[in-house]
Amino acid sequence: MELQDRGKMHECQEKQLAGICRKLLDEGKGDVILAYAGGEIENSTIPLFIRGCGEIERLKYDEYCYPNLAKYLLENKGKTGIVAKPCDARAIAMYIAENQLARENVYIIGMECNGMKNMDGSLAPGCCECSVHVPPLFDVLVKCNGEVVEREQYTNTGAPAGYEDDAVFNAVTGESGNAGDDNGVNEDKPLEDKSLERFKKELDKCILCFACRQACYGCYCPVCFMDRTMPAWISTDPGMGAKMVYHLGRAMHLAGRCVECGACERVCPSGVKIRYLIKEINSFCKDVYGYRAGMNPGEYPVLAAFNKDDKEIGFLRSE
Numbered sequence: 001m002e003l004q005d006r007g008k009m010h011e012c013q014e015k016q017l018a019g020i021c022r023k024l025l026d027e028g029k030g031d032v033i034l035a036y037a038g039g040e041i042e043n044s045t046i047p048l049f050i051r052g053c054g055e056i057e058r059l060k061y062d063e064y065c066y067p068n069l070a071k072y073l074l075e076n077k078g079k080t081g082i083v084a085k086p087c088d089a090r091a092i093a094m095y096i097a098e099n100q101l102a103r104e105n106v107y108i109i110g111m112e113c114n115g116m117k118n119m120d121g122s123l124a125p126g127c128c129e130c131s132v133h134v135p136p137l138f139d140v141l142v143k144c145n146g147e148v149v150e151r152e153q154y155t156n157t158g159a160p161a162g163y164e165d166d167a168v169f170n171a172v173t174g175e176s177g178n179a180g181d182d183n184g185v186n187e188d189k190p191l192e193d194k195s196l197e198r199f200k201k202e203l204d205k206c207i208l209c210f211a212c213r214q215a216c217y218g219c220y221c222p223v224c225f226m227d228r229t230m231p232a233w234i235s236t237d238p239g240m241g242a243k244m245v246y247h248l249g250r251a252m253h254l255a256g257r258c259v260e261c262g263a264c265e266r267v268c269p270s271g272v273k274i275r276y277l278i279k280e281i282n283s284f285c286k287d288v289y290g291y292r293a294g295m296n297p298g299e300y301p302v303l304a305a306f307n308k309d310d311k312e313i314g315f316l317r318s319e
C-alpha cells in the first residue's frame with residue numbers, strides 16, 4: 001500500500017473515531033475513553049483520556065499509535081471506552097480471562113490495523129510478523145476503509161472474528177500481511193540461532209531498567225518478583241546472573257500469555273531483542289494446545305487450564 005493511501009486510511013479511521021467517541025460520551029457508555037493524542041516529538045503519540053467532548057479535538061489516529069493502552073484499564077475502575085488495535089484487544093481479552101476486568105465495564109472501539117511504525121518510519125516490532133489484523137474482541141469496529149461495523153452486524157455477516165484472517169484484511173487494504181524482517185525471527189521461520197551465546201549477547205546490552213516490564217500488558221503484579229526483598233531474587237550487582245533471572249523469570253510468567261504486541265522490544269533503550277524467547281513459548285502453546293493468547297476471552301489461559309486429554313509433554317517431555 002502506498003504511503004499516501006495509508007495516510008488516507010488513518011484519516012478515515014480518525015474521523016470515524018471522533019464520531020464514535022462523541023456518541024459514547026453523549027450516551028453515557030463511558031466515563032472516560034482511552035485514546036491517542038499527538039506527542040510533542042514528531043511521529044509520536046501519547047495516551048489521551050477523553051472525559052468531555054472538548055478533548056476529542058486532540059484525538060489522533062495514525063501509524064504512530066503504537067502504545068498499547070490496555071494497561072490503563074486496570075487503573076480505571078469505572079466504565080471505560082478504549083481504542084484498541086488487534087494486539088490491544090487481545091490484551092483486553094486476556095484481562096477478562098484472568099479476571100482482572102469485567103467485560104461490561106469496557107467498551108471496545110476496535111481498529112482494523114495495517115501495522116504501526118517506529119518513529120523512524122520502520123515497521124514496529126510485533127507488527128512485522130503480525131497475522132491478526134482485525135481485533136478478536138470489539139463492540140464497534142472501524143475498518144481500514146473507514147467503514148464502521150457494530151459487533152452484532154459483523155457476526156451476522158458470517159465474517160470470521162479476525163483469527164489469522166488475512167482475507168478480511170486483504171479485502172480492505174488490497175495487500176497481504178506484513179512480512180517484514182524482525183531480527184530474523186518469525187513464526188514461519190525457525191529460529192536460526194537458539195544458542196546460549198545469542199541469549200548472552202542480548203543480555204549483555206540489558207541495563208535492567210525494567211522498561212519492558214512496565215510496557216507489557218501482562219506484567220501487572222503489584223510487586224514484581226524482581227522488586228521483592230524478602231527473599232531478594234537478585235543481587236544488587238546487575239550482572240549476567242541477575243539479567244538471566246529477570247529475563248527467564250519474565251519469559252516463564254508470560255508463557256502462553258504474550259499477545260505479540262512487541263511493546264517490550266520497542267521501549268527498550270538498549271536495543272535488547274529477547275522477545276524471541278517468549279515467541280518460542282507462544283509457538284509451543286499454539287502447536288501443542290492450539291492456543292493463542294487473547295483470541296477468546298472465554299478461554300482460560302493455557303497454563304491455567306487443566307484438561308486430562310492434554311498431551312503430556314513440555315516440562316515432562318523426556319525425548
Ligand code: SF4
Nearest residue numbers: 216258259261262264
Ligand atoms: S512480552 Fe512483549 S510482545 Fe509479549 S505481550 Fe508483553 S510487551 Fe507485548
Ligand code: SF4
Nearest residue numbers: 206207209210212268
Ligand atoms: S527494557 Fe531493555 S534494558 Fe530495560 S530491562 Fe528490558 S531488556 Fe533490559
